[in-house]
Amino acid sequence: MKRTNVVRLIPDKNTRPVLKILGDRCAALWNAAQYQMRQAFFQGLPVPSYAKLCEEFQDHDAYKALPSDMAQEILKKAHQSWNAFFACLRLYRNGKLENRPHIPGYWKDRKTGQRFFKVIPVKSPRSYSLAARFLSVTLPADLRDNGRLVVPARGILKFSGKPRTLEIKYDQVKKRWYAFQVVEMPEPDCKPKPVKVAGVDLGTRTLAALAVEGIDNQILFSGREVWKDFLYWSKRISAEQSRLNKAGRKTSRSLKLLYRARSKRLNHAFEALAKEIARRLKANKVTMLYLEDLTGIRADMDFGPGNLLVHNFWAFRMLRKAIEAACLKVGIQVVPVEPRGTSSYCAVCGTRLDRFMRNKAYCSHCGLVWHADANAALNILLKGSSKGHGVKAAPQRPQVLRWNRHRWESRLESAVGTPFKAANSVPEAA
Ligand SMILES: [Zn+2]
Structure with missing residues (x-):
């Protein structure tokens, strides 16, 4: 059983720009991966699998600009977006969906063509640690002068279990930063009881x-x-x-x-x-x-x-x-x-x-x-x-x-x- 802990992040004037750089690099890798997959789709070729993407992008600049736990997670998300698209397409073709689904797009503003910040995903707790008071995240080599990035956090970790992935997001409407941590909890034990x-x-x-x-x-x-x-x-x-x-x-x-x-x-x-x-x-x-x-x-x-x-x-x-x-x-x-x-x-x-x-x-x-x-x-x-x-x-x-x-x-x-x-x-x- 998976549950999600949500905490608010309070980055200061030093850490906010670092988060923005990370987010921008994530968007760059996402866009590069989407470009490959969209081209394959338009040419009628099979869309590359996650393993293939990892192999292809290993030496890509956008991939190397991120810690591998973030880069891999971006490629995984990009791949998942196509899985979801194909699942919706099947439903649409069987008449179970009203509107034709759109193919996965780029993280960029249509009008200005600028990349935008969407999410910073972190694959595993190897690369982050979240406590009630702070979040620390691994940084890419070129940003790593002071070790990990440490951002103060506010909130309660409602669920304790095995930590899994973490995502950092910026809420445009509220103008606030949040971290979402997925934790794996043990299934509640269902002892045989008299049926009622x-x-x-x-x-x-x-x-x-x-x-x-x-x-x-x-x-x-x-x-x-x-x-x-x-x-x-x-x-x-x-x-x-x-x-x-x-x-x-x-x-x-x-x-x-x-x-x-x-x-x-x-x-x-x-x-x-x-x-x-x-x-x-x-x-x-x-x-x-x-x-x-x-x-x-x-x-x-x-x-x-x-x-x-x-x-x-x-x-x-x-x-x-x-x-x-x-x-x-x-x-x-x-x-x-x-x-x-x-x-x-x-x-x-x-x-x-x-x-x-x-x-x-x-x-x-x-x-x-x-x-x-x-x-x-x-x-x-x-x-x-x-x-x-x-x-x-x-x-x-x-x-x-x-x-x-x-x-x-x-x-x-x-x-x-x-x-x-x-x-x-x-x-x-x-
Ligand atoms: Zn009656």
Whole structure:
């Protein structure tokens, strides 16, 4: 299992130019390698393999200008970019991709023709060391007057494991430097436990409905606050866009910052939701989670305020991925389930339901009123489980959790007031 540590780098006036030189040399080697591969492709020849590239570039000036651990990693990345391109091309030719993929390009500005800084990759911890306070990197011979390059770092190394590759990047929007370190972690040990299952149904008004085997109360994560926040940032984005339009511009740093704020805030809510699900599943000793497969997402789905998300299918993928990752982390197996029909039938008796209100569904056989999403979650659980869901006949009132922009809380908690809220109720200084 691979995880990534991210720390911020704080280069000073001495180290910043060195990073820029390294980045420029990386771009030079990348461009040289891409030139070779593009030429081969255009002439209908096989694109050189990684081993062939290493052999060909060994004596190249751009290769020798870098420490071998950086040069090799650049060639590897260049080669991987072609692998990805060919994989996309196959999908496109089989009609599984809408647009034809572009061939890998150069790291240079189209208008000015100038090379630009993209990334400094370091192959292995032989050539770097990263601690919470600093990063040190091997330098090429001509820059090595003071040994390694040492840059102060800020941040926490969240994952400890076997260190692998490292990448140094400059974030153009934030105007900050970052280092990304990949670490290899041991797989969580999955001791054989008695199988216990749960099901999750995804949606918009209710982002996720969770049903656990043998537990009468389902849990609903309300999407209301999350979409309200999303809408607020969308409005700010369109205001900035119209301002730019008037000025005859297409983009700006503040537009990029707004886009980033919107997706980061959405992601925050999703990650917290996923963590909360994983926490509850672990507490209930669940071993397997049935998760709605989005490829067959329901056509009758209710698309939040102002049909905002009709085209934003990516949001569901993001939510799904977050839930999968959080569950895998605590050793819960995730199994995709085809969601067809899960909202149309009663989870207790299987009778076709009458959806008389947006959220409510009535079963004429049991004479029960279901919360539609809680029922769907139970049906997803049933699709995978051979034992049944173990829920008593009468659906209980599901527990609703709301996003307070920091964590998911139940109505009860929000009424009592959490310590955070108490601290927050002190009037803010303007
Ligand atoms: Zn029924």
